[in-house]
Amino acid sequence: xxxxxxxxxxxxxxxxxxxxxxxxxxxxxxxxxxxxxxxxxxxxxxxxxxxxxxxxxxxxxxxxxxxxxxxxxxxxxxxxxxxxxxxxxxxxxxxxxxxxxxxxxxxxxxxxx
Amino acid sequence: xxxxxxxxxxxxxxxxxxxxxxxxxxxxxxxxxxxxxxxxxxxxxxxxxxxxxxxxxxxxxxxxxxxxxxxxxxxxxxxxxxxxxxxxxxxxxxxxxxxxxxxxxxxxxxxxxxxxxxxxxxxxxxxxxxxxxxxxxxxxxxxxxxxxxxxxxxxxxxxxxxxxxxxxxxxxxxxxxxxxxxxxxxxxxxxxxxxxxxxxxxxxxxxxxxxxxxxxxxxxxxxxxxxxxxxxxxxxxxxxxxxxxxxxxxxxxxxxxxxxxxxxxxxxxxxxxxxxxxxxxxxxxxxx
Numbered sequence: 001x002x003x004x005x006x007x008x009x010x011x012x013x014x015x016x017x018x019x020x021x022x023x024x025x026x027x028x029x030x031x032x033x034x035x036x037x038x039x040x041x042x043x044x045x046x047x048x049x050x051x052x053x054x055x056x057x058x059x060x061x062x063x064x065x066x067x068x069x070x071x072x073x074x075x076x077x078x079x080x081x082x083x084x085x086x087x088x089x090x091x092x093x094x095x096x097x098x099x100x101x102x103x104x105x106x107x108x109x110x111x112x113x
Numbered sequence: 114x115x116x117x118x119x120x121x122x123x124x125x126x127x128x129x130x131x132x133x134x135x136x137x138x139x140x141x142x143x144x145x146x147x148x149x150x151x152x153x154x155x156x157x158x159x160x161x162x163x164x165x166x167x168x169x170x171x172x173x174x175x176x177x178x179x180x181x182x183x184x185x186x187x188x189x190x191x192x193x194x195x196x197x198x199x200x201x202x203x204x205x206x207x208x209x210x211x212x213x214x215x216x217x218x219x220x221x222x223x224x225x226x227x228x229x230x231x232x233x234x235x236x237x238x239x240x241x242x243x244x245x246x247x248x249x250x251x252x253x254x255x256x257x258x259x260x261x262x263x264x265x266x267x268x269x270x271x272x273x274x275x276x277x278x279x280x281x282x283x284x285x286x287x288x289x290x291x292x293x294x295x296x297x298x299x300x301x302x303x304x305x306x307x308x309x310x311x312x313x314x315x316x317x318x319x320x321x322x323x324x325x326x327x328x329x330x331x332x333x334x335x336x337x338x339x340x341x342x343x344x345x346x347x348x349x350x351x352x353x354x355x356x357x358x359x360x361x362x363x364x365x366x367x368x369x370x371x372x373x374x375x376x377x378x379x380x381x382x383x384x385x386x387x388x389x390x391x392x393x394x395x396x397x398x399x400x401x
Contacts, residue, residue, distance in 0.1 A: 050347075054340075061354045
């Protein structure tokens with residue numbers, strides 16, 4: 001993605017969606033930072049995850065590069081969670097996303113019998 | 114022994130230079146374009162030591178009529194500016210001068226498409242490293258020394274379309290080339306300039322990127338500054354723009370970084386990269 005940051009005004013839908021993703025990734029990082037099993041994911045996303053954390057914490061405001069990195073990391077993250085972007089879009093934070101992930105997992109288990 | 118060296122950032126401006134341009138019978142050209150073309154063909158300015166030459170008696174130095182020239186013409190040619198200045202510095206406690214690019218500032222122009230006058234100044238920033246300032250090495254002493262010993266030098270194009278002069282300057286000829294020597298008209302010493310935030314981010318970002326995976330003595334510092342360091346990196350790479358709270362983190366990390374190296378911010382004027390900062394540390398170690 002290489003769209004101009006100007007396209008995201010502070011109250012645009014895209015901006016809110018991006019900030020929601022950043023918040024979820026930042027909370028995810030807080031949860032799993034010390035988890036030995038997830039170090040590979042953290043290492044692989046050593047740009048997108050801390051960027052999401054800094055943006056979410058109000059330390060910095062994103063420029064186009066940051067949108068690219070955070071969106072890529074988020075896509076990788078929900079793919080690993082086995083939910084789609086549309087399904088995940090109902091979650092406002094990490095806990096809500098985990099609820100959706102759990103529901104989807106239960107639905108898949110039920111279908112398999 | 115602890116050194117008490119410090120750096121001063123000084124902005125130097127030349128006296129006004131005027132260039133008369135005759136554009137012949139060509140079509141009227143926009144003044145700014147014509148000036149740019151003229152400067153491309155004319156401007157060869159540099160900052161040099163005053164050449165060693167008795168001045169014409171008619172020449173009036175604008176600041177001090179006792180202006181004396183103590184160096185040789187040859188110093189105008191082919192030497193690195195900082196080496197030239199370092200080697201012959203009249204105040205032995207000014208131990209180094211670094212010079213940035215020389216710019217020009219257009220003051221006025223009067224151009225009718227065929228001929229006209231352009232008035233401009235040359236301007237540059239230099240960094241002077243000194244021992245700590247005391248009564249006998251005050252800013253006024255430094256200022257006086259700069260007035261006495263430095264000038265801007267403009268090579269005068271031989272092209273007939275140009276005639277360059279300065280009311281305060283003098284034309285000299287060296288190896289069949291003509292130069293206009295223009296004295297300084299303004300010296301602005303900024304003794305307390307801090308390291309700009311952008312430079313802090315560059316330095317910390319380079320440090321973090323270079324050493325983030327190392328286990329050595331740096332790892333404790335990197336762990337305890339796990340916000341300020343990567344944030345500085347992201348700011349310096351243009352991924353994000355800092356907000357106030359982010360700047361506080363970076364500034365605090367930078368202070369801790371300097372503290373860990375026993376450096377003061379006032380020693381870092383003109384330092385804008387990790388390499389140049391480490392150069393100071395290395396130099397200091399050698400001097401201890």
